[in-house]
Amino acid sequence: MKLIVYEINMIIGLSVLLCLLFAGCAEAEQAKPDGLLREDNRMDRKPILAGSWYSEDSAELRATIESYIQKAKPPKIDGRIVGLVSPHAGYVYSGPVAAYGYKILMQDKIRYKGSTVVILGPNHRAAGFSGISIWTEGAWMTPLGSTPIDTRFAKALMDKLGPIAEFNPQVHNVEHSLEIQLPFLQYALDNDLKIVPVVIGSQADNVIDNLAKAIAEIADENTIILASTDLSHYHPKRQAYALDNIFTDAVLSGNADSLRKVVRTGKCEACGYNGVLTLMKCAGALGADSIEKLKYATSADVPEGDSSQVVGYFSALFLDTGKTEKLEGSMKSSNPGNSTEKFDLTKEQKIYLLKLARKTIEDYIINEEVLNPPPPDDQLLTDDGAVFVTLNRDGMLRGCIGQMIAQGPLYVA
Missing domain, CATH: 3.30.700 (Glycoprotein, Type 4 Pilin)
Structure with a gap:
């Protein structure tokens, strides 16, 4: 590709x-890239979406998230959260869907506080970037506070991935799909967590396979893998439903190869497909045995939406419910040195x-x-x-x- x-x-x-x-x-x-805050020989990332995609006022932002979470009616969930799929548009559009997953996290916050959340998102804006960028130090900031990077995890991931991974602040500093998840995480877990932000700029099988394998080798029961994605873009509502049903059915099947096939043959769309596929490939190794659909909606389902051109949003959980048979991720070990083809x-x-x-x-x-x-x-x-x-x-x-x-x-x- x-x-x-x-x-x-x-x-x-x-x-x-x-x-x-x-x-x-x-x-x-x-969204306005504000650069990096350098302090005490470390690099912290300032928010680029505050004031546009979500409020820059902490009280208003907290109230907005609280409103979405109060209105969300997710099903009762049994088991440990291994992974989460969550949308990444502006809160007025995708916030009501994202709230479903974060409400479940919040309802069992005692269990999940102190977790490391590996946030996987695609590259939307960094021209020519086709590798993996992992933020390895400092903290990420939003109006709700500062959340530290799990440096141990991030650097271990970097070491395992070798030449296909780097710490490229410029890639992260223009990417929205990771930051948009953070205020919800901070709210749900009282900002008692660490994060590992990962931008995936490649769709290559061996890149995704190696990333999934590396995450599985480092993560433990205190790790949550969060795949950030929207679904189809700018189709009429009925067509969007058809496309998105194909994607969500493939995810819920638990078969990573099925998801890969329907996306790569153009039967559905998801800008964060590579992160979702990574999650599917490593979830079983981390104990996941089931996948629970929480919510699907489109941008047309809010007052500001337009039914002639919609974006699809999806929230789902990967769970460890104690079953012996785990999800089959079809992970393969590939040579990282041959993972990208210059074009x-x-x-x-x-x-x-x-x-x-x-x-x-x-x-x-x-x-x-x-x-x-x-x-x-x-x-x-x-x-x-x-x-x-x-x-x-x-x-x-x-x-x-x-x-x-x-x-x-x-x-x-």
């Missing part, structure tokens, strides 16, 4: 943004794709026609590839759209 991330600093055509909702990654239009375009190939994108937009806006270009002679451009586009203005994200999985020829994508 070839992934190309293009950073575009000027918006080509006003219509590009019409296909984006604030309910998905486009909400980052107000570059020539200047001519980039110019061709840029002109093609511009021509497609112009034809649609001016002539109301969908361009159907002939295949180029360049073999690389006709190979399957994925394209993810981010739109920036004055250094701030104004929107993003695309596919993380190769589903057709690059020039068509």
Whole structure:
């Protein structure tokens, strides 16, 4: 799978943004990277979403989370929480769904306080990053306080992963999918926890297999694996339901290979698929024997939503209920040194794709026609590839759209 991330600093055509909702990654239009706080020879991460995706006022933020948790009606759960799947849009959209998982965590907070939570999220914004970045030191801050990194766990994970992993603060400092989980965690566990934030920039099987294997070897009963993902993006509500049902059914089956197949064949969508797959592959080794669906909804289910273009949200738990038979994760041990394949375009190939994108937009806006270009002679451009586009203005994200999985020829994508 070839992934190309293009950073575009000027918006080509006003219509590009019409296909984006604030309910998905486009909400980052107000997210502002504030840099790092360096103190006592360590690096702490300041929040980039406070004041946009959630309130920057601690009392207001606490009240918002409390309201979502009070309204959530999750089923009664027996067993130890091994893993959690939770959405990562702005709280007004995905907060009501996320609250289901965090309410269960909160209801048994005595058991889970002091836990290490490994937060797995995809790379939305760091152009060209295709590895794994693990934050290994300091703390992460939100309006609800400062939560320390489990440095021992993070560095052990880094050591086991070898060359496919690094500590890249710049990748973390523009990524929203991990931070968005933290205020809920802080609220649910009275901020008595440690975290290991992990950005996964690759969909490669051996990268995910090695990450799952490494986590399984380090984690214990005081570890929770949190996979951060939204589901389908910007489809009509009925189509979103169909796509998302395929994804959730695959997750609930407990079969990691089934999830991999339905995502990579384009039958469903999930931007944080790689984190969910990692969780599925290591959960059984950590004691999980069952998966419980807590809640599914879309951005259209809130007053601010638009049913013509929705984003899907899903909350689920991976549980150890004491059964002898555990989930089968199908983990494989791969050589980390061969886990990524460098992929570059020539200047001519980039110019061709840029002109093609511009021509497609112009034809649609001016002539109301969908361009159907002939295949180029360049073999690389006709190979399957994925394209993810981010739109920036004055250094701030104004929107993003695309596919993380190769589903057709690059020039068509």
